[in-house]
Amino acid sequence: MLKVLSFCGDKIPSVVLGINNIFEYMSDKIDIDFTFKKTDMVKSKDIREADIVICVRGASDLDRDIVKLAKIYNRLIIYYLDDDLLNIPKYSSVAPFYENKQIRENMISAMENSDILWTANTNIRKKYGVYFERSYVMDIPVNIQEIKREKDQSNIKNEDVVKVCFAGSSDHIHMVDKMLSPGINHIAEKYSKEVYFYIIGVKPKKIKEFSNVKIVEYFHNIQEYYEFVAKNKIDIGLAPLEASDFTACKYYNKFLDYTCNGMVGIYSDVEPYKLIVKSEFNGMLAKNEERSWEELLEKLILSKELREKIYFNAVKEVKEKFSYDYIMEKVLENIPEIKNQKKYKIKKRNLYLEKKVDLSSNFIVQRVANGFKIYGIKYLFIGSYKAVYKTLKYLKRKLNYAEEKK
Missing domain, CATH: 3.40.50.2000 (Glycogen Phosphorylase B;)
Known part of the structure; x- marks a missing residue:
């Protein structure tokens, strides 16, 4: 069975709508094993076991290293991009992150080491396709049921x-x-x-x-x-x-x-x-x-x-x-490797880069250090807000689970 690994900094709409949904659908139709992980949960073992690696909007140090290791191990690497991240406008709250020199270098490195650009916008393909040997524009699949309104008046x-x-x-x-x-x-x-x-x-x-x-x-x-x-x-x-x-x-x-x-x-x-x-x-x-x-x-x-x-x-x-079947057909037509990618054995492991990936995964000190490097003192407020928000989400999940058990 072909193994596909998708990873992103967080489970954001970009990765859910653009990649995860269609691969979860395809895994019920064809012989593939699909897994999604947040970037800081990816281990070198995940890369060794995967046949295809999909990097979604990758720009961090860890994103760069994961893609680099996948490249050394001859995995097919797909880079998914749904925003012009190298040209974020000043008014955007994420502008300081993507204006950072190291982040920009990381992103370009990840793209240059990838085999395929997957995007949903032809303008992104025109701008970023130069970094890849292959690039494809494919729409996002959706499920829809027509909603009927009760009244039939016209005014x-x-x-x-x-x-x-x-x-x-x-x-x-x-x-x-x-x-x-x-x-x-x-x-x-x-x-x-x-x-x-x-x-x-x-x-x-x-x-x-x-x-x-x-x-x-x-x-x-x-x-x-x-x-x-x-x-x-x-x-x-x-x-x-x-x-x-x-x-x-x-x-x-x-x-x-x-x-x-x-x-x-x-x-x-x-x-x-x-x-x-x-x-x-x-x-x-x-x-x-x-x-x-x-x-x-x-x-x-x-x-x-x-x-x-x-x-x-x-x-x-x-x-x-935009149906799932229609988009699946387009994906398999453009990237036939999803059905028949060769399984490459690793002849020689890169233990240094493996260890680097494994140590970086879920390493809170590095994440905090990167936050201060990019945002400066403002990260005290940004980081504390995120910590509180994620804690509340965790507690909500636990409370919902407890309610279901009653």
Whole structure:
């Protein structure tokens, strides 16, 4: 049986959606044994036993060494990238990490030692493909079931409240205030009984207080976000995005997210969204001007018929082009080694690099030292926040387990 090892610094959406989900699906269809590990849990034994090694967004010292050892042992190495990490904008909270000289050198080393670039964005392939012998653009698979609304009226005046949401992180405050806040204020006031807004993950400075506008805390657990959206039966999702070389390298996750969760999306008329969205067919494309966002949002709110048409078309496209079977076929077509990779015996072990990987794994002192090296004194606050958050997650898991045992 072919063994595939995927690793990443944490179990983030990038690795779950981009790699783990499709390989877990394929492991039920073809003869492969798939394992995911956080980077600091990978041991040299894992690399020796694997036939294919997948590095997701690797940039740390340990990521570099794991890839280097896999290269020495003649493993097929795939590097998965879903962001323009060498060109992170200054406003991003992770900019200090990826601007660090050592981190950038680590990332380039990991890419140059890998065999294949796997990405979901053609612009990333253009920028980063130079580091690899082979590179492929493959979409992210999703499961979708069409959500049916109970009412069949065609006008806002005869139906329940239309629910609208924006979901993002604190990095997006400026963008929300620039493009969405004025329109949300006008519509929330004009349709106080007919429209309800959920602003998830950000606290915009320019959105006024209305009884039909609710600010919702950021969901650290993506499953909790899905549950929230399903429970509240949200109709329209907003996805503004500023135009830049960096954002053009992102994926149209929001198109899949909103469609799979029963929403019609309004998206910025920029890449990557305009690569997939056709306005008034499977979504709405807004110019990055406040008036455009307000006009399109009001148009969707007032026409249930338009919302249903767009939603039907979006669901049809997702079912046809983003199904697990469709994406699996593309993956195996591009990377046939997943089915028939040769098993290479290790003729001579590199004990020095093995020991280096094993000592680095789960080594808290090194992690703290790297944190201070990159963030300086700020790491006192960043590190303590992460420690508290991970402790609370651990306790929550234990409490849930205890409840299940009752």
